[in-house]
Amino acid sequence: TGVQTCALPIFSLLDQCASAATGPITGEFVTECLGLSGERRTAELLGHIAAHDTAAALSLFARLYDEGKDMGAMLDELCAVARDLLILRTAPQAGIQMISGICTPQELRTLQPLLSPGELLRITAVLRDTAAGFNASANRRIDAELCLVRLCEPEASLDAESLNARLCR
Numbered sequence: 001t002g003v004q005t006c007a008l009p010i011f012s013l014l015d016q017c018a019s020a021a022t023g024p025i026t027g028e029f030v031t032e033c034l035g036l037s038g039e040r041r042t043a044e045l046l047g048h049i050a051a052h053d054t055a056a057a058l059s060l061f062a063r064l065y066d067e068g069k070d071m072g073a074m075l076d077e078l079c080a081v082a083r084d085l086l087i088l089r090t091a092p093q094a095g096i097q098m099i100s101g102i103c104t105p106q107e108l109r110t111l112q113p114l115l116s117p118g119e120l121l122r123i124t125a126v127l128r129d130t131a132a133g134f135n136a137s138a139n140r141r142i143d144a145e146l147c148l149v150r151l152c153e154p155e156a157s158l159d160a161e162s163l164n165a166r167l168c169r
Contacts, residue, residue: 042077043107049078049123050114054152061148071144072134077102079127085112086120119154126150 041064048057064074080100087098088108099108115123130147137143150157 040107042074042081043103043111045074046078046081046111047114049148049151050111050119052152052154054149057148057152058145061145065141071140072131075127075131075134075144075147079124079131081108081111082115082120082123082127084108085115086117086124088112089117089120122154123151 041060045057045060045064048054048060061074065071080102084099084103085108089112091098099105103111126147130143133143134140
C-alpha cells in the first residue's frame with residue numbers, strides 16, 4: 001500500500017504533463033509544464049546568492065516569475081541544492097549518494113567552494129521559513145523577493161545564523 005500511495009502523485013504529475021503535450025515528453029518539457037526552474041537556472045540563482053548579487057538574483061527571479069515558474073517550487077529547488085551542497089561539504093564520501101539531482105555534479109562542484117557550511121545552513125533556514133509562510137501569504141511574490149534579499153544580504157539581518165555566515169566568509 002505504501003507504494004500505491006507514493007505512486008499516485010507521480011501519476012497525476014505525469015498525467016498533467018501528458019495532457020499538455022503535443023509532442024514527445026522530454027525532461028525540459030516536464031520542467032516547463034510543472035513550473036520548475038530547472039537545474040541551470042537554480043544553480044545560476046544560487047550563484048548570485050553566493051556572490052551576494054541582489055540585483056542579479058532579483059532580475060533572474062523576475063524573468064522566472066514572468067515565465068510562469070512556480071515560486072514555491074523555485075524556493076524548494078534552491079533549498080534542495082543548498083542542502084545538497086551542505087551534505088557534500090560535511091560528508092563528501094557518503095553525500096554523493098544523497099544529492100537530490102536538481103543540479104548536475106559539475107554545477108555542484110562549481111558552487112561548493114562559494115558557500116561555507118554556515119552560509120548553507122542560513123540559506124536553508126531562510127528558505128524553509130519563507131516556504132512555511134507561503135500558504136498564508138497575501139503576496140507570495142513579495143515574500144519570495146524579500147527572501148532573496150535576505151539571502152543575498154546577510155548583513156541586513158542580525159540573527160545568529162546571519163552573523164555566523166558573515167564571519168565564515
